[in-house]
Amino acid sequence: MARAAKSRRPTAPAEVPVPDPAAAAALSARLLAWYDRDRRDLPWRMDPGQAADPYRVWLSEVMLQQTTVAAVKPYYARFLARWPTVGDLARAEDAAVMTEWAGLGYYARARNLLTCARAVTDQHGGRFPETEDALRALPGVGAYTAAAIAAIAFGRRAVVVDGNVERVMARLFAIETPLPAAKPTLRALAEALTPDARCGDHAQAVMDLGATLCTPRSPACGLCPWREACQGLRAGLAERLPAKAPKPERPTRRGVAFWIQRRDGAVLLRQRPARGLLGGMMELPGSDWVEAPMPDPAVAISESAPMALDDWRVVPGGVRHTFTHFHLDLIVVMARVGANPRARGIWVPLERLGEHALPTVFRKVVRHALTKGVLESDEDRPDR
């Protein structure tokens, strides 16, 4: 078959019961009927019959990577209002984009977003390429996102496989092999179900199904358009699928953050290195974060403080934050400095902290310092 020959994907392992074309077509038709009736109204979703804007599809798909719809909505609205086209985004300043992205997480996405917008502008004449391969070559666009844009924005047949699709396929066909080993099988099943027509709607329908009915916990099987065909439901396995390999334990790292406030109230911020954790984002100065007992504040101050000061104060309590692969416990240390101190970084007035690309962990530190911290000059104030 032409489409099988064209596919670069691994074919299904021999023992996988891939549905025959007639059964697959019936399943997709039933799903599309459900989708046409119960389709969610999402900001980046076009009305039926309207052409999708590739820029909006791309922007939403990147934001939705490992991120919930609820979290994305306000960010998507702000980005679209501020940068209505890919050309507008390409001309944006890096810091502006990082600031708008602050709080959404996985900040490499924001860096890649800008690089990609500039590539589309400079190398593709301001239009997104239409083929999966060309899309896949753009920064921050992987297999899933390339397929999603090709299908949703350009109506091309592409096999769109995200976490929803994997979960739905695992249940529909009762695949008990744990992830990630099951990925080739699940992809082959998704491929078998993908129709030639309305490919973008089909992809969004499977994802909607996974997001609204075939949810990770307590799936609403009674409402599912595929309940009669679902082998996982029949076997009483649906809720437990897909099986997943156990995750490694999360270690706890510890460190110290410095809240240094100038006489006029401005606070010292720095920019983090461009790559790695929170790459390119702003931070409060601090020690390294290491998997070791909490450092003694005096030692941390002498080793890591961005300037030599006398009157450091440890803020009572601390800040705990959890990243994907480790917990972080921070002690916050405060000091007041003179009018014109010398330090690497920028001095930001308190009321303008929101204008900088501070990731959530440092917003927690800011809140902790402001609510629990006491600076030496505060002690004179009778109302504290």
Place this chain on the structure above:
DNA sequence: TAAACGTGGAC
């Protein structure tokens, strides 16, 4: 290939 890479909400 496996690890790195954020955050907030649900349970």
Place this chain on the structure above:
DNA sequence: TGTCCAAGTTT
């Protein structure tokens, strides 16, 4: 409080 999880990509 702790764990799981979400429309993945990169190295």
